[in-house]
Amino acid sequence: MSENVFQPKIVAFLCNWCSYAGADLAGTSRTQYPPNVRIIRVPCSGRVDPLFALKAFQDGADGVMVLGCHPGDCHYQQGNYFAQRRYALMHRLLEFTGVESERLFVDWISASEGKKFAQVVTDFTERVRALGPVPIKRQTPALQEVSA
Amino acid sequence: MSALEEQIRSAARQYLENGDVSVVIGYERGPKGKVRPAFVHQADDAERLVWSPECNLNLVTYLHNYKHSPRRGVPVPRVAVVVRPCDARAVNLLLHEQQIKRENVKVIGVTCAGSEVDGELRQACTVCQERVPVIYDVLVEPEQPVEVPEAQDDYGDVAEMESWTPGERLEYWAKEFDRCIRCYACRQACPGCYCFECVAEQVFPHWTSIALELPEKYFFHVMRAFHLAGRCVGCDACEVVCPMDIPLSKLNRMLAKEVEALFGYHTGDDPETLPPLATFSPEERLRL
């Protein structure tokens, strides 16, 4: 990859039962996807407080993914349904306050959808790359001074 | 003295005289003529109470100060509170969230013709069609019925902003949040904000910095709006109290609009209905 291409930072919260297993399957099948994504394992998409996404953007994530089991397949019966409602609203809120809603990606990936996982990550990385850096990152003047 | 004032005072006097409540929360005028919250403990003091369109806070917020027993062995105080229709929805919110017990609160509901900020009718009031509070023990009514505006709230202001580009919206909010001094007046004035320790101030877990910089202000306001999703009653007290005049109601109204569109839910219609984030529907597939 060329040096001057923008490499977005992407954080993905993956539920342990479906999506994390799906990501594992992508690896097991040697399906390739961009290394920009950093995965955090959580028990359920219902565990992922939308504030995590907000916080991730603040800390400089250019894109945040929250992936859970398909509706009806939640290991905990209802977690993804609640996640869906929470993220629907957080999405609108980000959109309304000027953060491109494409930066927050919520989807359902089953344990058998390794291919889909890789595809989704690849597409998302490219979309976020096109958007450029997240606009609400915390700027720390002190850091710039020191690291300069 | 208006008919409304007379009725509020007489209700307050009666509650205090009968020992139904130990304090009545209403409005009074300060030494320079400004309207401000009043706490009436004696029946004779009921004469201090006033009512005018300038009464634009949500006094239900103060119920949080009276929801617990002050000392062991002392019962939870009983309180009367003067409310507008939007404030009354907050009473239902707090009832649903088990913060107050119905028997401990007397609601003096005022038939509302809209409240004013700096002499101008609050924007939401120009389209609000609710005149009578959803919950009250005493209804304060004017001699003449209050006109209901024809316009319903179509959230036109919010919709207009939604037509902007993300960049324009970001610029707008960056400008507005830039003035924020993180004084938390918005949070403190809100009946729905009553966490023991706000996420914005917690050390463990450490969600956000103490800095008064734009990203932290953004985090705070978006976080607060999210925590009020499906819970905001639209009283706009947050915006009214903001010393920096940040149009916070827009955030809440945007979410109210979405909550209405997605879930058909209005905060505070009654104390029983589960708010949208406390329930789900297996059939729905929302835009994500």
Next chain:
Amino acid sequence: MKVLTQAQLNEWLNHLAERFTLAAPVNVQGKLLYRQVDDSSGIAWGFERTDMSPKTWTFPATEPILIIEQGAETRLDDAPAPAPTVVFGVRPCDARGALAIDALFLDKEPSDGQYARHREATTLIGLACPQMWDSCFCTVVGGAPNSTEGLDLLLTEVDGSDGAAYAVQIISEKGEKLAAGMPGEEKGVSLPKPRLAKGLPTLPASQEWKAQFNETFWKQVTERCLGCRACTFVCPTCRCFDVRDEVVSRQPGRTVLQRLRAWDACTSAPYRRIAGGHNPRPTQHSRLRNRFYCKFMYYPDDFGPLGCVGCGRCIEACPVNIDILEVIAGVEQLAASGSS
């Protein structure tokens, strides 16, 4: 005394903006705030009282005060030094506010390094008030609309031959240095007398406050307090802060933290809450009362100056109309009734 026409003043300010960070009252979406300006054109002339005090330049709302680098060994660095700054349009009360803060941060050992660097780097150009505005009460707390205390230069608007003109009083050495090369001409002018407010209370002495500490009066005053931080953040003398170390960069072998200082307020509940949830000032009543006692008793007793300069901003900012003048009058009355 040197007198500048508006044009000369503008020219001078433009000149200053090239050499210094120039801050002045700016109308930001309807609010008057001291913001950096590139030249005189951005200045909100003819203002009364700004919504925030110029404290933001000598005691910023947030700033790093220490840089901590953890690697093989730990290294501590001062926070980046403030740039040389001129604040223009400082009202005399606000300059007295800076002096009040100095009493704690500079005059007592150990002094606050970062604050000292700010004060060192900052020159305050005052603009005298022609009158006391609504809610102003500087005269109650020992100030005046044309007080020179704490300022480096004070400009007073005088009648010019065509439009406004400003008479310049040089107050400090720093001011003198800055005024070198200032345009304008020396003239004999008499400075106008500001119009003072009437019917203001008299400030009771510190011991009078002490006597009223347990009065039910405080309950009445504070019952409606929402516990926000607006009054303290707009105040030119409030200087409480919170400190936290925050990681700003992590690399294997090198973690950089900044020690961040941000304004805090004694009126808010978490201010004195300690681990385990205990709060020595458990009620809003005790918290707000503390603010008044700090201003009129603890601070003058411990550090000298009053903690209030009578700018009246807290009266304007309070969402529930808690009025410090009403409090002063109340204590005055209590003291009078108590002594009789």
Next chain:
Amino acid sequence: MNQDKPRIGVYVCMCGSNIAGTVDVPAVVEASKKLKNVVLVRYNKYTCAGPGQTGIKEDIKAHNLNRVVISACSPRMHERTWRTMLAEAGMNPYLLEVANLREQCSWAHPAGDMTTQKAIDLVAAAVERVSWHNPLFPRRVPVTKSALIVGAGIAGIQAALDIAKAGVPVYLVEREPSIGGHMAQLDKTFPTLDCSACILSPKMVDVGSHPNITLLSYSEIEKVEGFIGNFTVTVRRKARFVDETVCTSCDDCTAVCPVQVPAEFDLGLAERKAIYRPFAQAVPSAFRIDKRGPAPCKNTCPAGIHVQGYVALIGEGRFKEAYDLICEQMPFPGVCGRVCHHPCEAACRRGDKDQPVAIEFLKRFAADWVTAHPEATAPPPATAKPVERPLQGHRVAVVGAGPAGLTVARDVAQMGADCDVYESLPVAGGMMAVGIPRYRLPADALQREIETIISTPGVNLLLNTPVQLEGESKSGPSLASLQRDCNAVFIGVGAHQGMHMGVPGEDLKGVLHGAEYLRQLNLAQLGVKGLKTPNVGSHVVVIGGGNVAIDSAMTAKRLGADKVTVLYRRTRAEMPANDWEIEEAEEEAIEFHFLASPIEFRGKKGKLAAIHAQRMELGEPDESGRRRPVPIEGDTFELDADTVIVAIGQRLGQSLGEVEQSRRSWIETDPVTLQTSRPGVFAGGDAVSGPASVVEAGGAAHRAVESIRRYLLGEELAEGRSAEPADISDIDYYDPESWALTARQEMPRREVEARCGFNEVSLGFTEEQAIAEARRCLSCGICSECLACSNVCGAGAINHDAQDELIDIDVGAIIVASGFDPWDPTPMLEYGYGVYPEVYTGLEIERLSNASGPTSGEIVMRSGEKPKRVAILHCIGSRDEHYQPYCSRICCMYSLKLAHLIEEKTHAEVFNFYMDMRSFGKGYEEFYERVQREGVVFVRGRAAQVSPDGDRLIVRAEDTDLGRPVNLPVDMVILATAAVPSKGSAELAQKLHVTRDATGFFLEAHPKLRPVDSNTDGIFVAGACQAPRDIPDTVAHAGAAASQALGLLSQEFVEVVPTVAEVRTLHCVGCGLCVEVCPFSAPSLVESRGRMVAEINEALCKGCGLCVAGCRGKAISLRGFNDTQILTQLEALLQLSPATCA
């Protein structure tokens, strides 16, 4: 928070070259060394292997490590292994964090700086996170020592027997009525060609008789709760309607069942009865009744007559049985068959397509047939049903001998009560006798049915005995006296008084009222002494638009009127009379004058001469929905008439005293119980509802009888009852595949010219007509509820009212063995399955070849002839990305087996069209060679199309070996269809919270190492539900699953994850959101220091974190996944990695 300063050991696994080949491991190690709190970093070739583990254990001791980060494969792979290792080294197992460098890094990305950078980030974030780990202590919970198996095909059977053998109780749940699955359908098994049933049946019998196995056949999983070792499974035992413990499998019931439907077990190639057993060796061997819910006709019938049942019986020519069945609910079949308004026909689903079944006429036919065949009316053979007489010793009074009263009398008498029926008229029958004209209902038809009732032992009819409902009577009985003398009273006095118009001249001679007029006429015709036929003049005008008006008009005509005019104030469209009655009246030249209403009857010398009438127009609809007639101001006219019959409605005509009245002066009753305001007094029929029909009176009678029974036995009157019929809108009724349109039989009628006098107009169906008409029935409910089976069942095993039952079962392990289904090849239009009759699926041929199948083992075409040439097409729906991408694994071999069987049984030429031959198992390749030697032809090439050619079919394919097209004419085509997950797998997976793979089969925890574990602990998969497999593999797989389950069940305790939610009480404001969102009811609000706060029941908490994320004040946290841990990991990941890769 952790007390000690973290001392972290980092281990970077190379995983051979799996990680090291892509990630620069030395660079990761060097970077890790610089991380905060890291004491030592090592790298291993294989960290999971013994030496790797031993080294770590030694390091922990030697370097006093208190945290460990292992950077290796996915934690889903070895996290458990390493946790155990930590425990062995004396550390808390939860002070471990695994960085996934393999599945989510080295395997997914190319070698390079970015991949190495990602690996470094992952390790560094794990190091930061592990600093915040706290020791956690799993809870130990006892294991319930029993297992549940879902599905009882060969896999479920094998697993059940294996577990049962080990002494552990097993619950075997099968949704079909019998166990056995698809294996029971097969003929022979490959490659040994032994009989499938012969090797399966003994195992099935073992299951049925094993003391450790509880067989729950015809049952489905409703809900699964709990966790490993402690599941609670709710099983729906679907109503079988035959008690398995009582049924002796004698098979008497199927002989009498009149309903035939295609047999599922034979894939529709044969038929079965509605009561059936899928196959002879079924286990359990009990029968089952196939019901789809109440048929719409029965459900709509106010009296609840078993409509579909008697229609089915008539269709079989069993007329007497049909008559008896009708009589169970309706003692007046002959009456009802003539005058019913038949709502059943409106509900008949036939009517959606062509015309409804002529149900009413069939009922009349049954009644008439019985009358005409007295020899057949001998009492039915004594049934096995014990006669219950629960009301013995009670006395019930019935006031009014109309249809309601007589039905009540019969029913309570049959239950053993003594019943006095009081009738004020000299005849019994109420409106049936005195309201309906004789040309509609001949006297003998009615009289016969009344006699049957009053001859019921216990019924005592008292004619000419009015009962005074108000106060006490000196002359005769009163309601009060009846209540004193009897235990319960039923009032069914009807509505016999005609309403008056209230216009001037209504008292003139010549003005009659409908009800009284018809009563007088009927009583006279019945020969009651002293009553004369009423006189009508020559110009008769009937006022009104209801049935009474039409009856009055038509009788007037028959009594000699020259001209009869019906005057009605609205239009024909609004007339309440039945359409067919109006049509008949029109046929008989009755005139209609619409939109007019009399305002005065004008007379001469006290006798009617003319009607002064007002013209009307239609205005707004009234409350009945009909448009209201509005007078047209000033528009009146005069109509000559010498007789007027006012038929505008009827009323009670009796004062009620203490019995409450409704708004319209009818008797007020509870709609569910029909009890009046006086306890013990019930009422029904026209007196309650206003004028209605015989069948509605019958319905009211049933309702009242049930209430009287409950009342007399001291039971709660209303419990479990409703005033509404069952809601059947969701029932998916049976649709016969061959639903041909057939016209409804016409009712033969008397010619109009012959309709003089009071002869009956309708003549009734012939036997042939009746049978033909009855066979038009679609058998909506499948079981017709003719009750013939109940009548013949000697064991009394049949209960037509059985309900589904939900039972909760506690088990420690669950095995899913839900099997596969053969794929339905209909979507592959090119093969013409379902279009050309001679295209079969493999399983269909299995049934044909099976000696107990529809052709007794003959492989023949639908014509019955043996085929001369057969083509077997392989890979139908398998290895095809449009359908199933996978190889179904069993098809090659079963195709070979079928080829052999066909060749053997028919000597036909057999052609196999295949893509690749997969004969992988023991003896399979040898079998392939054998079949080749037998002369079966193999063409390598997937068949492209099957098309008709006269009587034969042409198979088109390309022979890829020879590289030329093949066009082969054959007699029969067999499709070797794919195996797909069995129907309902998706729902089952959701209930069990286990995952399925992309093709829908259940997903194993690891494809190689954990082939029978699902990804939910304690739930195992067995057999073809996990992937298509043949019988030997299925049996082995099931045995493996059983052994895994036994391994679990042999433990006393299981450890339950400690990663559950906990509340920071200080921060909790008690809003209750956690209580609202938790799917497991783990949080609740409790009082703490004067306020309400949340508390987590750890035994119920599953650790999903739904409440944690919902809690606004962050008062709840999730152990092992708390906010600080996740935020630290998040910050580390983001702060470490530069935005642009340098």
